[in-house]
Structures are given as structure tokens and as C-alpha cells.
Amino acid sequence: xxxxxxxxxxxxxxxxxxxxxxxSGFGLQLLASAGAALPHAASPRRIRDILNLxxxxxxxxxxxxxxxxxxTGLILALNFLITVESLGQExxxxxxxxxxxxxxxxxxxxAVILSASIGCSIAAEIGTMRVTEEIDALEIMSIxxxxxxxxxxxxxxxxxxxxxxxxxxxxxxxxxxAISYFQYAVSWESFKNDAIELLKLKDIFTGLLKxxxxxxTIAIVGCTQGLQTRGGATGVGRSTRRxxxxxFLLFLILGYYITWAFYK
Amino acid sequence: MIEMQGVxxxxxxxxxxxxxxxxxxxxxxxxxxxxxxxxxxxxxxxIVGLMTxxxxxxxxxxxxxxxxxxxxxxxxxxRIGYLFQDGALLNWITVGQNVALPxxxxxxxxxxxxQERVAECLxxxxxxxxxxxxxxxxxxxxxxxxxxxxxxxxRPEVVLYDEPTSGLDPISSNIINRLINTLxxxxxxxxxxxxxxxxxxxxxxxxxxxxxxxxxxxxxTAREFQESDDPAVVQFxxxxxxxxxxxxxxxxxxxxxxxxxxxxxxxxxxxxxxx
Numbered sequence: 001x002x003x004x005x006x007x008x009x010x011x012x013x014x015x016x017x018x019x020x021x022x023x024s025g026f027g028l029q030l031l032a033s034a035g036a037a038l039p040h041a042a043s044p045r046r047i048r049d050i051l052n053l054x055x056x057x058x059x060x061x062x063x064x065x066x067x068x069x070x071x072t073g074l075i076l077a078l079n080f081l082i083t084v085e086s087l088g089q090e091x092x093x094x095x096x097x098x099x100x101x102x103x104x105x106x107x108x109x110x111a112v113i114l115s116a117s118i119g120c121s122i123a124a125e126i127g128t129m130r131v132t133e134e135i136d137a138l139e140i141m142s143i144x145x146x147x148x149x150x151x152x153x154x155x156x157x158x159x160x161x162x163x164x165x166x167x168x169x170x171x172x173x174x175x176x177x178a179i180s181y182f183q184y185a186v187s188w189e190s191f192k193n194d195a196i197e198l199l200k201l202k203d204i205f206t207g208l209l210k211x212x213x214x215x216x217t218i219a220i221v222g223c224t225q226g227l228q229t230r231g232g233a234t235g236v237g238r239s240t241r242r243x244x245x246x247x248f249l250l251f252l253i254l255g256y257y258i259t260w261a262f263y264k
Numbered sequence: 265m266i267e268m269q270g271v272x273x274x275x276x277x278x279x280x281x282x283x284x285x286x287x288x289x290x291x292x293x294x295x296x297x298x299x300x301x302x303x304x305x306x307x308x309x310x311i312v313g314l315m316t317x318x319x320x321x322x323x324x325x326x327x328x329x330x331x332x333x334x335x336x337x338x339x340x341x342x343r344i345g346y347l348f349q350d351g352a353l354l355n356w357i358t359v360g361q362n363v364a365l366p367x368x369x370x371x372x373x374x375x376x377x378x379q380e381r382v383a384e385c386l387x388x389x390x391x392x393x394x395x396x397x398x399x400x401x402x403x404x405x406x407x408x409x410x411x412x413x414x415x416x417x418x419r420p421e422v423v424l425y426d427e428p429t430s431g432l433d434p435i436s437s438n439i440i441n442r443l444i445n446t447l448x449x450x451x452x453x454x455x456x457x458x459x460x461x462x463x464x465x466x467x468x469x470x471x472x473x474x475x476x477x478x479x480x481x482x483x484x485t486a487r488e489f490q491e492s493d494d495p496a497v498v499q500f501x502x503x504x505x506x507x508x509x510x511x512x513x514x515x516x517x518x519x520x521x522x523x524x525x526x527x528x529x530x531x532x533x534x535x536x537x538x539x
Contacts (some may be wrong), residue, residue: 045368129354136314137352137411141366141418142338148369 023246027224031216033146034154040147041155053156061117061164065110069101069168072109073175076100081184090184094194097176102199102207106169108255111214114157114164115247119218122153123243126226127236135227145227154219161215162208169207206262213254221247265290265422265454266311271320272478273306280306282478283320288422293448293455295465297500298475299509304458305349307475308424311456312344313337324422342370345420349427351411353399359410360386360395363417372418385413388446390439405436412440416447423447425457429464437464444468462501466490474500476509 040046080096126149129135138145173195180186225239225246266288273281280303288294296304309315310322313329322329324340332340353362363382367373373381386392389409394402402410408428415423425444429437441464447453448470459465465472466486473483474497482489482497489497499507 132350133348133352134354136309137346137348137414139314140312140341140344140346141369141414142341143366143369 023224023228026228027220030146030150030224030227031220034150034220037144037147037151041151046147046152049152050155050159053152054160057114057118057156057160058163060121061114061160062167064113064117065164065168066171068109068113069106069171070175072105072168073097073101073172074179076105076172077176077179078183081180081186085184090180090186091190091194093176093180093184093186094191094196095198097180097191098173098195098199099203101169101172101176103203104207104255104259106172107165107207107210107214108251110161110165110168110211111218111251112248114161114215115218115221115244115251118157118160119222119243119247120240122219122222123225123229124236124240126223127229127239130227130229131232131235150219150223153223154216157215157219158212159215161211161218165207165211202262206258210255210258213258214251217250217254218247221250265325266456267321267323268307268310269321269323271307271310271317271322273303273310273315273318275306279478281310281317284475284479286473286480288454288456290454291448291452292470293444293457293468295457295459295469295472296475297459297462297465297472299500300460302475303478304475305426308346308426308456308458311424312341312346342372342418343421345415345418345423347408347412347415347423347425347428349408349430350404351399351407351409353407353410353414355399358396358398359391359402359413362399362410363414366414366418370418381417382413385417386410388416388443389413405432408432409436409440412443419451420453422454422456425455425459427459428457429459429461437461441467462503 041050076097077093080093081090084090084092126135129149135145135149138148177186177188177191180191181188222243225243229235229239231238266286268284268286271281271284271286272279280301284303284307286307296307298304306315310317310329311324313322313324313332316330325343327336327340329337329340353359354365357365360382363385364378367378367381382395383392386395389412391406391409391413394406394410399407399410408431412425412428428440428444432440444455444457445468448455448468455468457465457468466489469486471483471485472489474481474489476496482492482494484492489501492498492501496508498504499509
């Protein structure tokens, strides 16, 4: 019996690894196909699709990004101020909040929100289309699912990622400045000067690069999971969950390597 | 026009198609019959290149789909219309936009002609009133008819139907059956219909084929099917519970009785053809 159990466990692990490898390969292939299809994004029909998606996605995530970014800025500032209060170094709060929000927390928190609100909806939408044979119908009509479904979503998220990250950074910094002023009497001038003094162009560029990479990740992972959906409603649920989990893992791994590449 | 030779397909550890041989002649309507799970829809999916055979060849318009380039496959598909079981309409655009979709995306027609074609196709399935409705706002039967209008929009040479009348009221079924006959008589479209509906099969089919255990068990005209004394054909056409199409207690197919049918009904048993 224990041998049979061990065999089943090894089989399950093997199946998981094979599926992960297949899914990764499919995702990379999808990214390459979408890249090759980029010239088709200039058609009026695709531009209209992209603008519609941008509008929908922006409204779906704006309020959550605002609230989460505000509290991220508040928490960052508060933690720093509590720690350095006894040392009299409160005037350094600007640099901590600004650099953290622009370089790390802004892109990451925005990506997490976009993945949870938009990435999973992409996986669910395309997954439902897969199980109801709508994707097959597109293929039979000689309509490429990559051009018709993946490309508009990829471009919408490539635009939305940096937009929301900038918004998130601004809101987070304002939140940090507000709590510094109201609870620790750090003036806005002092906060701003300290932030500007330490914040480099490289930090802004790194943050924006991460937001672009994370945006592409959300779109490709959502589309990959959606297109690979099997097994009706249960399969759609599974794809949706996987899209969020895989995206989160990739944010951390890719985020680490981008920071490493620029600062190490 | 469509030729399948020795096609094998294994799905979920089961041989769904096991050496299927099938030829669809130009301008004919071939009805594929068979119990659920015998590979009827899988056969259609092979014809349109949505599935590739594990073994054997599928030729459509002379093109071997197993070896076709993406461009050749696209070209083949442009000449084929496909009606899915539930219509497979995109739910975020209207019925009219769904019908226009293949024309717009593949630029088959100039813009001004697309609306005319959409109205024409929706008129053919008696669904012109629903042109501005979304798929979620219409019934299942209407969705299926809209799916058929979309399949016909490109004026295909071959139309494949996956259960075109299942779940439909008798009037909607008759509208679709009449349309299938009209396409055959007026536009000379080659059609392959997968169905369980024997009444529809008799009305629309030039030839009927009974699929069993991944192969064509019997093929012939409606009259030949009605007059056949082949036990499997008799069981299926009469819907009898016991018979060779039912599995035995051991799970193996029951033995087929020797064929004693008419002159032209071909019965294929275990891959050997007899007349």
C-alpha cells in the first residue's frame, strides 16, 4: 500500500511538472505570437477594442488601486516614523516613502490589484469561451484568437499597468506626506525636498519597467490559463485561480530580477 | 470532397475513432447517426481541422489536413461553415454583429455589402427581428439559428452541423431542416449533419451513416435504413434498449448479427466491408 501511495504521489508530481512546463511553453508562444501580431493592432477595429478594454479595466480597478496605494503609503510612513522617532530622523520619511512607492511597492501593489481584478476576469472570460466552443468557432471562421482576443488585452494592460502605477505612486506618496504632516509635524516642503533629493531617474524608470513587465504578465497569464481551460465550470474556476497564483509568483520573481539587474 | 481514411483518435484513454473510413460526396447531405459518445462530433472536428488524427488521413477539398500549412488550413476553413451545438455566439456583441463577424474579420465583403448579407442570412433562419439583440436576450433555439446564420454568412461550399435540432421545438427544428434542404437543392451545398433525431435524418439525409465503436457500421439511404434488418440499424432507428449497440454486462460490445440488408446499404463490421 505505501508503495502504491508513493507511486501515485510521484505520478501526481510528474503530471504537475509536465503541465507546468507545457503551460509555460504555451504562454511564451502566446507572447511571441502576440508580439508578431502587433502590426494588426493598428486597425480601427482593434484600436476600438483596445480603448473599450482600457475603459472597462480602468474603472474596474481605479478605486481599489486608490485605496490600497493610499494605505500602503500610510503604512510605510507610519512604520518608518515609529522606528526613527526616538532618533529624531523624521525628516528622512520622504525618501523612504518615495523610493519604496516608486521602485517597489507601487508597481507590485498595482500589479497584484490588476491581477486579482482583471487578470482573473480575463482567464474566466476566455476560459468560458473555450468551454462553450466560442474559441473553436473563431478558429473555424479563420479569426485568430491571438489577434482577436490576446492582442487587445495585452496592449490594454501594457498601457494600463504604467498608468495605474504612476497613479498608485502619487497617491501613496501623498498618503505618506499626509500622515507625516498630521501626526509627526513633518512639513510638506521637508517631505518633498527629501523625496526629490534621493529619488533618481533610475528609480522611476525601474518602477515603470516593472509595471510594463507586470502588465504583460497579467495579460499573458490570464489568456494562457483561459485558452488552456478544460472541463466546464470547474475548469473555468481552476483557470481563474491559477491565473492569480501564477501571476503573483511571477511578479515576485521578475520584480526581484529587475531590481537586481539595475541595482546590483 | 471530404475523405477520411483509417482515422484513429484516442481521447481520455479511449479510442473514440478506431479506423474510421468515410467519404462525403459533393452536393450530398450525409447524416451521421450514433449513440452518445461514439465520436460523431469528434468526426466533425477532424473534418474542420480542430482535431488532428492520431493515425489515418483526413482530406478536405483535396488537402490533407494532417500535413496542411496554416494558410492551407485557413483557406479550407473559409470554405466551410460549422454550426455548433449551442451556437457558440460571442455574448458581448449583438446577433447581427455575430453574423457579420467572419465577413468583417476576414474582409470577405466590402463594408456596405456586409449589412445586406447579415440581413439576408438572418432572414433565412427567420431571425431578422433579433438582429440587435444580444445572445443572452434570446432563447437557446434562437441562438442555434443565429449560429447557423453566422455559419452561412460566408456562403460556404460545405456546412457541418453538430446536433442542429437538439433541444429545439418542432417548429424551429422544421425551420432548420427546411433550410438544410434548401441549401442542398438551391445552392448545392455539401452538408454533414450529426444528429440523434431520426425524423430529421430521414427528411434531410441523402445518405445516413451509423457510427459505432469508432467506425461506420452502416451507411445507406433513408429508405435503406428504414428497410434494413441489420440489428444495430433496427435498434438505433427504433430506439430499442436491447441490441448490439448496447453494451453487454462485461462492457464489451454485443456481437453484430450478419448483415442481410438491401442492395446498396453497406455494412462495415470490424473493419470488413460486406454488401
